[in-house]
Amino acid sequence: MSTLLAERELLNSQPRHHWTVAEYHRMGDMGLLNEDSRVELIEGELIEMAPIGSSHGGEVKYFNNKFVSLLQGKVIVSVQDPIILGGYAEPQPDIALLRWRDDFYRKANPHPEDVLLLIEVSDSTLRYDCDVKVPLYASHGIPEVWLLDIQNRQLEIYRDPINGHYQQRDCRQTGKIAPILCPDAVIDLAEVFPNL
Template sequence: MTLTLVRHQFTVKQYHQMAESGILTENDRVELIRGEMIDMSPIGTRHAGCVLFLNNLLALLLGGRALINVQNPLELNETSEPQPDIALLKPRADFYRNSHPQPEDIFLLIEVADTTVKYDREVKIPLYAEANIPEVWLVDVNQEIIEVYRNPIDEIYQDVKNLGKNQVLSIQAFPDVNINVSELF
């Protein structure tokens, strides 16, 4: 006899209701991925420093052309509300006070990883492709490389490249913004 485990899938609406009712608190470091609540890894110093550096660098380079959203939720669909390390968003007068950003609001997502590289690459990046996010960077602080994902077609990124030290990276939505990968590490 084979035992099949049934998992309860949550919607974003149910996830929000759990927070509103106090089942989930601000101290719960979870994100909703494909209907499942996933514990987020603790943030190490290299990870935190890289996110802080990127936040400051992007603010300087973009000069207000995009909103920089740091470790806040995005509502991708009815069952996924991830919290990427950085999201470059289209400016809105309400600064997204009335709703979390949706896929059409996103220029670029950045995931910084030290212990979660495999998870980010195999779970979150495909989720972003399915949501048609135009560009995603996976910053691997251990290998000191950036994986760049662009051009999602049929839920798969068509253009994938790895950039290492002394290579220059640009943002697809802002081609005038250039970053030397060496600066990040």
């Protein structure tokens, strides 16, 4: 075994401090995380977020525009904003459909019970989103997650979380789909994956 590999294994076996959501917020309040820091708190660890490319940004803008036009005044469409999942996680999904609140969540960030749908747009982060974020969302009872796989031009739909696992998984490249809790918000995948 190489020395470098042995050092990595030793480092990975060492206890780590898991940051709480409160500590994470204090770091921001103290200026340790500046406005340009693109990090999210996942299971107590600060994870650097990938840069947003034009395809990724375009898909986020598409979903934002579509959901706002279809659901205005019924739900809050949140774009790349934090969702508090327990004491050690505050991810920033690309799109969240949230239960309507007149205060627009000014007093506190949303929690799992506020979420109707989360969408993650994946281009360079597909494996991470599949292996880390989707299970995190399932373990906190998020009712539905859409994972938009830009590279393979498909939408993975996860529904019905039980005991930390989604019971339903569907994968589509064509057709129309609506969130289970917002059935009037029909998305045509021909618009999501146009023939450019």
